[in-house]
Amino acid sequence: MLIDGHMHLENGPLTKDYVMEFVNAAYKQGFDRIQILDHTHRFKEFEGTYQGVKDACDKQEQWLANKEMKFKDTLDDYVKLIKEVKSCDLPIEVLFGLEVCYVPEYKEEIKKILEPYHFDFLVGAIHSIDGLLYDMSWSKEILWDKYDTNKIYQRYYELIFDLVESDLFTQLAHPDTIKMFGYYPTYDLTPTYQKLAQLLVEHHVKGECNTGCYYRYHHPDKGLSKELLQIFREYGVDIITASDAHKPSDVGTCIKDVYDACYR
Numbered sequence: 001m002l003i004d005g006h007m008h009l010e011n012g013p014l015t016k017d018y019v020m021e022f023v024n025a026a027y028k029q030g031f032d033r034i035q036i037l038d039h040t041h042r043f044k045e046f047e048g049t050y051q052g053v054k055d056a057c058d059k060q061e062q063w064l065a066n067k068e069m070k071f072k073d074t075l076d077d078y079v080k081l082i083k084e085v086k087s088c089d090l091p092i093e094v095l096f097g098l099e100v101c102y103v104p105e106y107k108e109e110i111k112k113i114l115e116p117y118h119f120d121f122l123v124g125a126i127h128s129i130d131g132l133l134y135d136m137s138w139s140k141e142i143l144w145d146k147y148d149t150n151k152i153y154q155r156y157y158e159l160i161f162d163l164v165e166s167d168l169f170t171q172l173a174h175p176d177t178i179k180m181f182g183y184y185p186t187y188d189l190t191p192t193y194q195k196l197a198q199l200l201v202e203h204h205v206k207g208e209c210n211t212g213c214y215y216r217y218h219h220p221d222k223g224l225s226k227e228l229l230q231i232f233r234e235y236g237v238d239i240i241t242a243s244d245a246h247k248p249s250d251v252g253t254c255i256k257d258v259y260d261a262c263y264r
């Protein structure tokens with residue numbers, strides 16, 4: 001089964017017509033299933049969970065203040081769209097979920113927000129190191145060139161472990177996207193990867209082989225690093241291929257290139 005397990009509506013409206021652009025793009029490429037989601041920073045209910053990111057840096061506060069992109073819709077708007085799309089005769093299987101920007105301090109608030117809703121899947125993601133976003137144009141200035149890379153990696157995976165152990169999520173977003181700008185620790189990541197694999201299996205959480213770092217940020221790995229992928233395979237982690245598409249034209253990008261390594 002050919003799956004694209006991670007794609008975003010965030011650059012467009014919550015409309016059936018826009019969703020169908022993603023569906024049709026996947027269908028033309030022979031995909032059997034797609035998983036559509038959006039970052040929680042789209043939805044008004046989650047604004048409070050980003051307070052730490054706002055407080056950590058003026059640039060981040062300004063980025064989150066853009067109400068044309070951030071905290072502009074409600075989860076009820078999204079659920080209404082999901083019901084409308086699922087009532088249609090679709091050419092492939094289409095699932096809907098959220099990518100939750102996980103911060104341990106807001107764990108209970110996140111749980112409370114999600115409780116009334118049932119989504120097909122929930123993706124947990126770490127995007128910040130104690131409030132500092134690691135994947136933005138200003139991240140080198142505020143994080144990578146300011147703090148020790150070893151400590152950044154150690155904290156990143158501490159947060160990942162907490163995310164998995166929270167039992168809030170069915171899927172872990174881009175497990176090693178911390179590598180995106182080419183910064184690497186001096187210590188051996190093998191024990192860290194082994195612990196992550198073990199936790200994913202124990203908590204029944206899928207691990208993404210996400211190609212977004214490759215085509216969006218020009219990292220040489222097309223998905224998971226060879227080391228992490230090998231460990232996931234050895235431990236029997238349930239791997240799901242994902243493009244992290246933010247527009248219909250990116251749906252399925254490079255997934256066929258990594259498919260055999262992930263599933264066979």
